[in-house]
Amino acid sequence: MTVSQNDLRYFIETCKTLNISQAAQNLHVSQPSITLAIQRLEHEMGTAIFVRSKRGVKLTNAGKTFFAHASELMRLWQNIKSSAHANITDIQGRYDFGTHASMALNVMTRTLAPLMIDNPKLEIRLHHGRSSDIVNDIINMRLDMGLAVNPINHPDLIISSILKGEVTFWTSAAHKNDTQNPAHESGTIVFDQNMMRSQALLNDYKENGIEFSRSITSTDLEVIADLVGNGLGVGILPENVARRSKHELVKCENAPVYYDDHCFVYRKENFKNRSIQTIHDNLKKTY
Known part of the structure; x- marks a missing residue:
């Protein structure tokens, strides 16, 4: 026998009226519905909560204690529903956002920072990692949303393209010698071996006799840009990272180029969540 929310509602109204018929009338339900609800509660509690008389009912000591807790429980439930609804209709709540550390620099300064200033009830926890890990964490509900490069479609996800990013070989403008054959710079290539396009770009060069x-190797694209900017060979970088570097970096001439699709990813059930949709819309406007 399972107690429902309606059982508690019927019980609380009966406590207020001390009359089952009046409680049924106030709630627009039948009198047997009230009686059955009380019986379920008494069965679950293992004790009587009302003493019945010809004039109505009176609360037992157990009933008085239960009434206080049931009333508090219903207030708490209403607060939970209001809070959950507010997270859908208002820009507020705590969200876990996954992105590569280099992408986070743009996201925080250009999108999230102003959004959070304007919405003090919004909290964002950033998590940094590879795109494949971010997508997997969104699928498994460890993250609420994220920015991922070339994500694979999944039935539980909404994937929205934010921008197309160019990835190619870059070298220092101050130290360049031969951008036609970047291997002549110092014979050194600096790259993130976890970045999807790195191996493809290296293979393209190898096919043209350039090794x-x-x-x-480094998983930090900013570090790669800094090393290249200081004259340490050639780096494989997304264009936005290279352009953001404090050093002047230039593309290697006739180098192969790949284009990445940077996407905003979140679960389908959050389609109407106002906070997530606002972050998505702001990203689209920014980029």
Whole structure:
């Protein structure tokens, strides 16, 4: 026998009226519905909560205690529903946002920072990682949303393209010698081996007879840009990272180029969530 929310509603109204017939009338339900609700509650509690008489009912000591807790429980439930509804209709709440650390620099300064200033009840927790890990965490509900590069379609996800990003070989404008054959710079290539396009770009160069004698790998694109800017060979970088560098970086001439699709990803059930939709819309406007 399972107690429902309506059972508590019927019980509370009966406590207020001390009359089952009046409670049924006030709630627009039948008198047997009230009686059955009380019986279910008494069965679950293992004790009587009302003493019945010809004039109506009176609360037992157990009933008085239960009435206080049931009233508080119903108030709490209303607050939970209001809060949950507010998260859908208002820009507020705590959200976990996944993005690569380099992408987060643009996202925070150009999109999230002004949005959070204007909406003090909005909280964002950033999580940094690879695009595949971010998408997987959204699927498994460890993240609420994220920015991912070339995400694979999934039936539980909404994937919205934000921008197309160019990835190619870059070198320092101050230290360049031969941008036609970047391997001549120092024989060093600097890249993120976890970045999807890195191996494809290196293979394209190799097919054209260009190979590097040594490599440096880093998962931080800003570090790669800084190393290249200081004259340490050639780097594989997204254009937005290269342009943002404090050093003047230039594209290697005739280098192969790949284009990445940077997408905003979230679960389908959050389609009407105002906070997530506002972040999405602001990203689209910004980029």
